[in-house]
Each structure stands twice: as C-alpha cells, then as structure tokens.
C-alpha cells in the first residue's frame with residue numbers, strides 16, 4: 001500500500017487474530033491509494049489483505065466485509081446482522097430512520113407504503129419533468145464551456161427532483177446540501193445538529209400537509225396505515241428523514257463518479273455519442289464500478305461468519321464498493337466495461353433493505369447521460385482544477401472541474 005497513517009492505538013479485542021486486522025479508517029479512504037481515488041483505495045486493501053471479513057480498530061473498532069458473496073449473505077441474514085444500530089463510530093442516540101433502521105417483521109410493514117411510491121410506473125411518470133430539468137442544467141454548462149460538475153449538475157439535479165417529489169421549498173437547496181454533508185460527518189455534534197435541522201424542517205412540512213394536503217409524497221404518506229392504524233407524526237418524520245438522507249447524496253455521487261471516469265475516456269465518449277443504446281449499459285457499469293454507500297449492521301449475537309469470530313454488539317460494515325470489484329464475481333473488475341455479461345452488482349445492496357429508490361436512481365442517471373452525450377460529444381477534466389473526494393460511509397466527489405465541448 002502506498003501511503004498510510006500509523007495504526008490507531010485503540011486496543012484490538014482479544015478474540016480478533018492479527019491476520020484479521022487491517023489499518024483502515026473509513027473517513028480517510030483517500031490515503032489508501034496512490035492517486036487519492038477512493039475506489040482504488042478499497043480495491044488495494046483487498047489486493048493486499050484478501051477478501052473476507054476484517055477488523056479495523058479505527059472509529060470505535062468495526063468489521064468490514066469486502067467479499068461479494070459474503071456481503072450478499074450478511075445483507076440477507078437480518079437475524080444475525082441488525083439494522084437497528086448502523087452508525088460508525090457508534091452514537092448513543094441512533095437516528096431512527098424508517099424503514100432503514102428497522103429489522104423484520106416491522107421493517108416489511110413500514111417498507112411497503114414506500115415501495116408503492118417508487119414502482120417503475122410511478123417513476124416513469126416523472127420522466128418528462130426530470131428530462132426537462134436535466135436539459136436546462138446541461139444547456140447552461142454547454143454555454144459556459146466549463147464548470148464544476150458537482151456544483152452545476154450532480155448536486156442540483158437529484159436534489160431538486162427529490163424536493164419536488166416531496167413538495168419541499170426549492171429556495172432552501174443550498175441549506176439542504178450543507179445538512180447532508182453534516183449528516184455524513186464523523187463529528188457527532190455536526191451530525192446530530194444536522195438531523196435536528198432536517199427533522200425540524202420536515203416537521204413544518206408535515207404539519208402544513210396535514211392541514212392542507214397536496215399532490216406530493218408527504219401528503220400521500222399521511223394517508224398510510226401500518227398494521228391497520230394511521231402512521232404517527234414521529235413515524236412520518238422518520239420516513240421523511242430517511243428519504244432525505246438516502247435519495248440525494250447517492251445519486252449525486254453516482255453522477256460525479258461516472259463523469260470523473262467518462263471525462264477521461266474520449267473513446268467511450270465517442271461510442272456513447274454515436275450509440276445512444278449504449279447509455280443504459282454504461283449507467284449499470286457506473287453503478288457497479290463506482291459503488292457509493294457502505295451501510296453497516298450490528299451483530300445480534302456471537303457468530304462465526306466468513307471465518308471471523310464476531311461478538312454480539314460489534315458493528316459490521318458492508319463494503320459495497322469493494323464487493324462490486326470482487327474478481328470472483330466480476331472478471332477483470334477494475335476494467336470499465338459496459339458490455340460486461342454479469343450486471344448483477346450490489347450497488348443497491350440485496351436482501352430486505354435493497355434500495356427502494358433504484359428505479360428513480362436509474363431513471364435520473366439514464367436521462368442525464370442520454371441528454372449529456374447527445375448535446376456534448378467531447379469533454380475532459382479541467383487541467384487547471386483538481387478533483388476533490390470525500391471518504392466516509394458514502395463515497396463522494398465534492399469538486400469535479402470540467403472543460404466542456406473542446
């Protein structure tokens with residue numbers, strides 16, 4: 001491994017052998033690669049230590065799974081790995097986002113109403129709105145000839161679409177984005193204050209819709225019944241908080257990682273421009289090659305899993321971006337190949353918590369890439385700018401300077 005901070009002096013629990021310990025700090029992901037590329041860093045850890053279940057003493061100490069089959073298995077075993085406590089490092093008051101922080105059987109009861117909101121037909125009904133919005137942003141960038149892609153498109157596009165679905169005030173776009181950063185921070189104070197801010201705003205909206213329903217998601221959720229009773233105010237707030245956390249940063253970063261790659265591959269740009277049919281395959285390969293979230297679980301009991309002795313209460317992170325680069329499942333995994341045969345990646349996870357918004361996410365990405373490659377055949381990284389990444393439970397690109405149309 002190229003560069004690394006010294007291992008933390010946090011003690012290694014006695015049941016964990018030295019060969020299971022990896023010096024990996026999830027909030028410093030960029031230091032594990034030579035280039036600062038977060039995915040390369042996770043890939044290198046697997047190259048150096050292998051694939052399986054490993055312990056890191058950083059961030060309170062936690063396990064991580066970077067083997068694709070083991071990860072799929074862990075995601076399905078809700079009896080062994082609970083979603084009720086998912087933060088790393090642990091916080092005393094875990095946010096109760098519904099249905100993400102629930103286990104079966106409650107989880108299914110609360111997931112069902114949301115699933116109805118994001119079916120393929122519901123999502124397809126948003127297509128013309130999303131397309132119009134994408135075109136507007138792309139045309140602005142085309143006229144300017146250069147941009148910070150995150151600021152100009154990756155950030156506003158999914159956020160504004162989401163805010164419209166939820167019936168949120170668009171004037172608060174920038175404020176929302178700052179709260180998302182804080183929600184993903186390792187700093188407890190910033191994280192908790194972001195949750196409080198978002199919960200406060202959602203609370204205002206819920207009360208407004210209770211008094212005067214509209215045609216938006218919040219108003220429809222207010223009519224939902226769970227096990228025959230109406231949804232409570234606290235549950236409504238927890239639903240909204242999760243949609244906020246799950247639906248914004250993920251799409252923004254999938255757009256940015258994809259653009260970071262495609263802007264460096266002129267031959268792929270030509271192919272995408274000349275063959276619009278390739279776009280959907282490229283989007284699926286972006287979702288595999290550049291996984292974004294790394295959700296965590298808590299062991300419900302002492303268990304031997306993947307050869308590791310995991311104790312009850314220990315955190316286990318599902319390292320989705322690394323699992324998507326597992327050569328046992330995806331031959332030559334580092335290669336970006338839209339024509340790859342096996343497209344069953346774990347970018348949206350598997351099992352009961354598999355992403356509810358995947359139809360919407362895929363639609364947003366497909367529309368963006370269709371419109372971008374149709375309108376802007378050539379683009380490249382701005383040599384005067386620098387790509388800025390942010391490591392964490394969600395891998396992120398914060399700045400992506402581009403030259404457009406040259």
Ligand code: HEM
Pocket residue numbers: 075083099100101111114162242243246247248250251254292293295296320347348349352353354355356357358360361
């Ligand atoms: C490229 C974009 C996206 C990616 C990569 C992604 C990824 C994921 C992953 C990996 C999970 C599983 C978390 C876990 O196992 O603990 C998840 C759950 C979830 N996602 Fe997404 N997501 C994306 C976009 C969206 C969007 C646009 C929405 C909705 C507006 C959304 C809503 C949700 C919800 C509600 C859950 C919780 C499901 C449950 O616990 O049953 N996601 N997402």
